[in-house]
Amino acid sequence: MTQKRWHIALLQMDIAIGEPENNFAKLETLLNEAVGGTAKPDVIVFPEMWNTGYALDRIHELADPAGERTIELLSAFSRKHGVNIVGGSIAEKKGDAIYNTIYAFDREGRQVGDYSKIHLFRLMDEEKYLKEGGHIGQLELDGVPAGMMICYDIRFPELSRKLALGGAQMLFVPAEWPNPRLHHWRTLLTARAIENQMFVISCNRVGVSGTTEFFGHSMVIDPWGEVLVEGDESEAILRAEIDLDLVSQVRGKIPVFEDRRPALY
Numbered sequence: 001m002t003q004k005r006w007h008i009a010l011l012q013m014d015i016a017i018g019e020p021e022n023n024f025a026k027l028e029t030l031l032n033e034a035v036g037g038t039a040k041p042d043v044i045v046f047p048e049m050w051n052t053g054y055a056l057d058r059i060h061e062l063a064d065p066a067g068e069r070t071i072e073l074l075s076a077f078s079r080k081h082g083v084n085i086v087g088g089s090i091a092e093k094k095g096d097a098i099y100n101t102i103y104a105f106d107r108e109g110r111q112v113g114d115y116s117k118i119h120l121f122r123l124m125d126e127e128k129y130l131k132e133g134g135h136i137g138q139l140e141l142d143g144v145p146a147g148m149m150i151c152y153d154i155r156f157p158e159l160s161r162k163l164a165l166g167g168a169q170m171l172f173v174p175a176e177w178p179n180p181r182l183h184h185w186r187t188l189l190t191a192r193a194i195e196n197q198m199f200v201i202s203c204n205r206v207g208v209s210g211t212t213e214f215f216g217h218s219m220v221i222d223p224w225g226e227v228l229v230e231g232d233e234s235e236a237i238l239r240a241e242i243d244l245d246l247v248s249q250v251r252g253k254i255p256v257f258e259d260r261r262p263a264l265y
């Protein structure tokens with residue numbers, strides 16, 4: 001039987017721009033801390049581009065070739081600790097192109113999903129340096145269908161709706177979302193949870209990169225739009241427990257998916 005109650009851990013970390021060695025070391029420390037206490041997480045999530053930050057002018061030398069180093073670390077960690085991982089996203093080099101890619105692993109260390117960001121964010125010059133992915137982010141963790149989107153993707157409700165129609169009950173959102181758009185961040189994440197009646201599990205970075213400040217405020221939001229946990233602006237491991245039965249309860253109460261009129265719009 002599928003487990004209904006999940007313990008979520010979000011690694012709301014600072015990221016050293018252009019310093020993969022430091023970022024890998026920081027991530028390993030936080031991962032060990034996340035599994036070290038009594039409340040063992042079922043899934044761990046971390047922010048966008050955690051290996052390099054937005055060091056885009058040096059991204060070809062810094063990006064992880066085919067994600068190999070990341071995959072090796074996360075696969076071994078998830079197997080050793082019996083935990084699912086939605087591995088933030090990394091700058092990944094494939095051939096001559098750089099992608100902003102999430103890798104996900106199950107409790108046996110098997111890679112169960114990957115997703116490269118499909119909407120590139122011009123305000124942070126992504127379109128000048130990165131290539132957009134070619135598929136949406138669907139996966140299953142412990143038999144539960146879920147979806148993955150990255151940061152700017154939450155401005156595109158069509159994408160989360162497609163993932164929900166594909167069965168997703170949880171939506172994972174790694175991000176590097178900066179000031180001054182906290183109001184957008186909270187509102188868009190909450191709207192994606194309410195309209196799709198699913199859990200939204202987001203992890204944003206903290207810290208300053210050049211003149212850009214990242215505010216954290218990672219959030220877990222339930223299918224009714226209630227915020228189960230929200231970080232502040234400091235580095236932290238945030239934890240929440242979710243009850244997956246709430247998805248069918250909310251979908252039963254307001255049958256949005258039955259009432260859609262796709263023939264008209």
Ligand SMILES: NC(=O)CCC(=O)C(=O)O
Binds near residue numbers: 121151153178
């Ligand atoms: N890294 C990103 O995609 C940032 C998106 C963002 O800040 C926004 O306002 O959208």
